[in-house]
Amino acid sequence: MDVELVVTDLDGTLWDIAPEIPSRTRHAIDRVIDAGIPVLVATGRRIGSTRGPLSEVGLAPPAVVLNGALGLDLATGERFHHGGFTARDAAIVLEVFQSQGVDPCIYVDHDDYAVAVSGSPSSHPDHLASFGADVRTDDLTRVVQCERVLGFSVLGIPESTASGLNDALAGLATPHLDRDRYYGSFAITAAPTTQSKWDGVVSFCEKHELDVNAVLALGDGPNDVELLQNAAIAAVPCDAHARAQQHADHIIGRAVDGGWADILELLGLE
DSSP: OOOOEEEEOOBTTTBSSTTOOOHHHHHHHHHHHHTTOOEEEEOSSOHHHHHHHHHHTTOOOEEEEGGGTEEEETTTOOEEEEOOOOHHHHHHHHHHHHHTTOOOEEEEOOSSOSEEEOSSOOSOHHHHHHTGGGEEEOOHHHHHHHSOEEEEEEEEEOHHHHHHHHHHHBTTBEEEEEEOTTTSSEEEEEEOTTOOHHHHHHHHHHHHTOOTTSEEEEOOSGGGHHHHHHSSEEEEETTSOHHHHTTOSEEEOOGGGTGGGGHHHHTTOO
């Protein structure tokens, strides 16, 4: 089968800690692009935290961000996919977070800012600082009623808090619970129940007339499961989460060791 699109997760797949990409991986990306195969990023990160680290290594690919909530060309800002919550569902999810004593970060599709927080947000201070000018302090009830809500997150919180949220959100949203590699302890994000990274992949393929049945996907986390399930070829790092490994057609090396480059063999580009 000729692969028409390579889709890659970022954290734990393309890199271990952003934006440090092993030279082996960076050269492999160029090799794939030079062969005429487009590379699409699919990540749980927001636009700014996707664009910034990639630009530091000279890349501005199209990307599906916030676990399928939005798809855009990072170079131009042109959107090719819109997802996210209805106002009703966003209000329900916010109520669940706050019932657990947590004020989340709310990601929005807005021209002036990307993240809304309350006056006492629960996410790790360094996570909040990373937003820079992209964050606005606001009444979260107003935000879910008036803005296009793309997702929710809290990073660097205790495992017990994250697990409680995971259980409380089940059936109301799609929670993604995992260890937090940047701020310590645990992180949880919430997306709509019917949304996944794969939604953005389908939109990208439709826009560019690519065969959605000819996708090679790489991912390492629970939020990559739908992506890996639907791809024609699923490649997963050897240290990936168990749920991701269950859907692997091929096991590649660790991100920190440049394992991403192992796909060159799958593509016949070595």
